[in-house]
Amino acid sequence: MQPWVAVLITAGVVALAAAIGAVWRATRGRRRAGDGTTFGPGDLPGLDAVTADATIVQFSTEFCSTCPATRRFLRHLARERDGVAYVDVDLTHRPELAGRLRILQTPTVFVLDRGGRLVGRFGGPPRRDELGAVLDSLVPTPEWNL
């Protein structure tokens, strides 16, 4: 085989890998629509009430490397915004729950509306703009009195 053909084929294989990697990076942390599942109080460990306008549920595990940073960010978000609650669920010792909710990576983040309906889920650290948009749609914008 001509040397340039061999190099070209090899470059093609590497380019294919790069394309797969680009797709993975582009889909990670994006919002996917919920399947209409509704979670009531007690359905998830630590979920005592779903009375907030929006409840953010983060699924974590002990050895998950990006979970602590996501937890800091989401806790901060819940403190800053009215009507947003935050719950952290440790999946380390609950593989059956991970299987039932089809969670393949941590962190995975669910957003529940008032009433506990799953309106969006994020695999990986959620993108801030997409998470913000979901929360905006659930939490009434405060009316400012000028």
Place this chain on the structure above:
Amino acid sequence: MPASTIPGTDAAAQPPKPIDSRGPRWVGGYTFVIAVAALVVALLTPIEATIQGRLLSPEFILIAVLWLSFAAGTFGGNGAHPFAAFFRRVVQPRLRPAEREDPRPPRFALLVGFVLTTIALVLHAAGVPYGLVVATALVVVASFLQAFVGFCLGCQVYLLLARARIIRPKATLAY
């Protein structure tokens, strides 16, 4: 809380010690460099006519090196992979401490590499044209993703198999 107080677990079923998640990425880089070299060389020259020629061809020797490394990691544990050992002794002490992860999914990824390189070596020794090329191309793709994107293809396979209960980890899996 000691693990023995958690229902369904006991001292014998402790999850293994987490590993520095940069280790598998360095192993991916090492694998990528050798696999790319083997792929180019294998494409350059037609497959040798004699078994001696095939066993002594540079692509066979390069993949044999990878095969031995994968075998060490698969059967001896992640740290037994020669390049993982190099990472732990030479690279890691110079880095800041960082993220750790469950060693079982990356170890399964080493097993996938072991199987792929076994297929490459067997097909090449048997004189199958492009057998080694195709298997090596898969190794190139997986090791590129591991090293440069941080996406471990073999780990995903492991998690899917564990979720389908085809693999049953002894202690709870932290993924």
